[in-house]
Amino acid sequence: MSEQQIINSSVWAALGDALGYVTELGDESTFAHRLNGRTDEWGKSSWRRKIGGPYGCHVEFTPGTYSDDTQLRLAVSRSINSEGVFQKEAFAKIELPVWRSYALGAGVGSTSAAENLVKANVNWNSNFFNNKNSNYCKGGGNGAAMRIQPHVWSAPDWQHPHLYLSDVVSNSIITHGHARGILGAAFHAICLAMTLANKEPLSQPFWNETLPFLKGIPSIIEKDFFLTSIWIPQWQMQSKDDFAAQVSEVVDEFKTYFKVFLQHKDGSPTERYYSFAKSIQAVGGREIGSAVKTSVLASAAALLFKDEAPVDCLRSVSSLFGSDTDTIATMAGALIGATVADEPLLPIQDKDYIEREAKRLARIARGSLAESFVYPSLLSWKSPRATLDITARYGEDFYVDGLAKIDFFGREYHNNTTTWQWGKLAFGQTILAKRRRDGCVVDFQPADGRYMAVEPTKTHTARQSSHDATTRAQPSKQINQAFLLDNMIVNKHKEKSSSDAAMEDIFRLVAAIEKKGFPPEDIGHAYFYLSSKYRDYFYLSEFISLLYKKQNGIKHP
Numbered sequence: 001m002s003e004q005q006i007i008n009s010s011v012w013a014a015l016g017d018a019l020g021y022v023t024e025l026g027d028e029s030t031f032a033h034r035l036n037g038r039t040d041e042w043g044k045s046s047w048r049r050k051i052g053g054p055y056g057c058h059v060e061f062t063p064g065t066y067s068d069d070t071q072l073r074l075a076v077s078r079s080i081n082s083e084g085v086f087q088k089e090a091f092a093k094i095e096l097p098v099w100r101s102y103a104l105g106a107g108v109g110s111t112s113a114a115e116n117l118v119k120a121n122v123n124w125n126s127n128f129f130n131n132k133n134s135n136y137c138k139g140g141g142n143g144a145a146m147r148i149q150p151h152v153w154s155a156p157d158w159q160h161p162h163l164y165l166s167d168v169v170s171n172s173i174i175t176h177g178h179a180r181g182i183l184g185a186a187f188h189a190i191c192l193a194m195t196l197a198n199k200e201p202l203s204q205p206f207w208n209e210t211l212p213f214l215k216g217i218p219s220i221i222e223k224d225f226f227l228t229s230i231w232i233p234q235w236q237m238q239s240k241d242d243f244a245a246q247v248s249e250v251v252d253e254f255k256t257y258f259k260v261f262l263q264h265k266d267g268s269p270t271e272r273y274y275s276f277a278k279s280i281q282a283v284g285g286r287e288i289g290s291a292v293k294t295s296v297l298a299s300a301a302a303l304l305f306k307d308e309a310p311v312d313c314l315r316s317v318s319s320l321f322g323s324d325t326d327t328i329a330t331m332a333g334a335l336i337g338a339t340v341a342d343e344p345l346l347p348i349q350d351k352d353y354i355e356r357e358a359k360r361l362a363r364i365a366r367g368s369l370a371e372s373f374v375y376p377s378l379l380s381w382k383s384p385r386a387t388l389d390i391t392a393r394y395g396e397d398f399y400v401d402g403l404a405k406i407d408f409f410g411r412e413y414h415n416n417t418t419t420w421q422w423g424k425l426a427f428g429q430t431i432l433a434k435r436r437r438d439g440c441v442v443d444f445q446p447a448d449g450r451y452m453a454v455e456p457t458k459t460h461t462a463r464q465s466s467h468d469a470t471t472r473a474q475p476s477k478q479i480n481q482a483f484l485l486d487n488m489i490v491n492k493h494k495e496k497s498s499s500d501a502a503m504e505d506i507f508r509l510v511a512a513i514e515k516k517g518f519p520p521e522d523i524g525h526a527y528f529y530l531s532s533k534y535r536d537y538f539y540l541s542e543f544i545s546l547l548y549k550k551q552n553g554i555k556h557p
Helices: 004-022 029-033 068-079 088-099 108-116 151-153 166-176 179-198 206-217 217-222 225-239 243-262 270-279 291-304 311-316 325-337 350-365 458-465 469-487 498-515 520-534 538-551
Strands: 047-051 057-061 370-374 391-394 395-402 403-413 418-425 431-437 450-454
Touching: 004 029, 004 151, 004 179, 004 311, 004 350, 029 047, 057 403, 068 088, 068 151, 068 325, 068 350, 088 108, 088 166, 088 270, 088 391, 108 166, 108 179, 108 350, 151 166, 151 350, 151 395, 166 179, 166 225, 179 206, 179 217, 179 243, 179 291, 179 325, 206 217, 206 243, 206 291, 217 243, 225 243, 225 370, 225 498, 225 520, 243 270, 243 291, 270 291, 270 311, 291 311, 291 325, 311 431, 395 431, 403 520, 418 520, 498 520, 498 538, 520 538
Parallel strands: none
Antiparallel strands: 047 057, 370 450, 391 395, 395 403, 403 418, 418 431
8 A cells, every 4th residue: 555646646636626627617718718818827827717606706716726526525534533434423514514615616416415414403314405406315416426535545455345435325425315426436436446456547347347336335325224224214205216226227327338438449538538428428418417427437537548647637638618627637636646656746725735634544544643633522513504604703813613713815805795715724724715794703712623643543453454344344333423422413402393303213213223133232323323313311212112112012002
């Protein structure tokens, strides 16, 4: 395992995002306008773009500025602690809600998911939103696929997908409810892991070897107690579909695109990539952000350009106007970066911080001493509902509530209600944070997180040295359960529907426990889940009563 591979994969991914962000959602004239006509300076000079929708403003961007792809990738990375455990609750209830205040180029699905997670009664495995802009169960976009690389980078062995796929699936489910979004993320993760292991892009015949793992996603979900007992029943009720059947349909999509790729044998790498992208309808139209299409295109680009300069690949991918330029380029960058010895020469925003996170993940993968990002306790912290209230002033300082103190610099950009300004978070990330134009002043210091060094445990050493899936699963359950107990939201002002929601949870949990033969471990997990989420003895007594009746064959009235 090479630390430099992880570093190169991360920085080339960031560069792909930065180049593609300039061309995203535009054509040649838009591209030229953003660069003030200096298209030959693309990636080297400042550019401008309108943000904030129709009532927003034009903002100056330095070369190398990245967008939501890298922002959320860094958020996922922070959520992986020194034990290699993905803290799902932290990512879902802190990182995503806070990200609303600094998101650049955010997709509709991820934005809707983040908004819904602000609600006290919504958790990582129950984010079933449905609004005029987006429907969770139809969320097959690439918002998950673009951010899951840290799970691979921190895995102790890249040749064993079971060591990272469970986290990839859990991560995806937080924001995307369609198998297309979940399997697209899984396919990219496997391709990245195999590229890291072999130090060369995965050839097309080997793409087919990913299919058994994609077909096995339902079995991964079945092994997760909270997904089986809460997510699957609610998903089936909301989608009115069968998840395994949907997975099979999406696997067939992959097979189709794999075959189509073989038809594009003539021309330069750029010509072959463009013709392939157009043939699968990934240019223009409503499905340009499909996680299946973009993940396959990223692998195709890495393969087609394997003998070319990496930056030429990223420029070609980012120049296909009408495609999802930044996301395909960032995923291709992660793949290509895993195969090359050199880092990019073009500027990359926060390159030092990105490399520092990559090194931290490499230490986690080796089982060495590593830092964890310690979040505020969710027992006492909740995200402000209004996005403009996330960044607030306390005394002379500004804070991004839930993350860190921020030092603003440079020009302020305004519309009638909002101020945008570049700032550097205490741990080194640069963001364009938005806040109320008339100011949001608080009389208490907002909560913040910080990196802390943690000595690896014996359990973590076992995880690093073993290829047994249960070795990784066991500490993950223990540590995530501890996090759940310490950090579950306390809903002091229960909504009217909380009683119904609690009883639905109880029935689902008991049904799942009964199906598995009443294992004590699952009973304990369910007990702690209910006690932490609802904080009411009544629901615990209902759970115990129903469980007793099921165990003893007593009919529930």
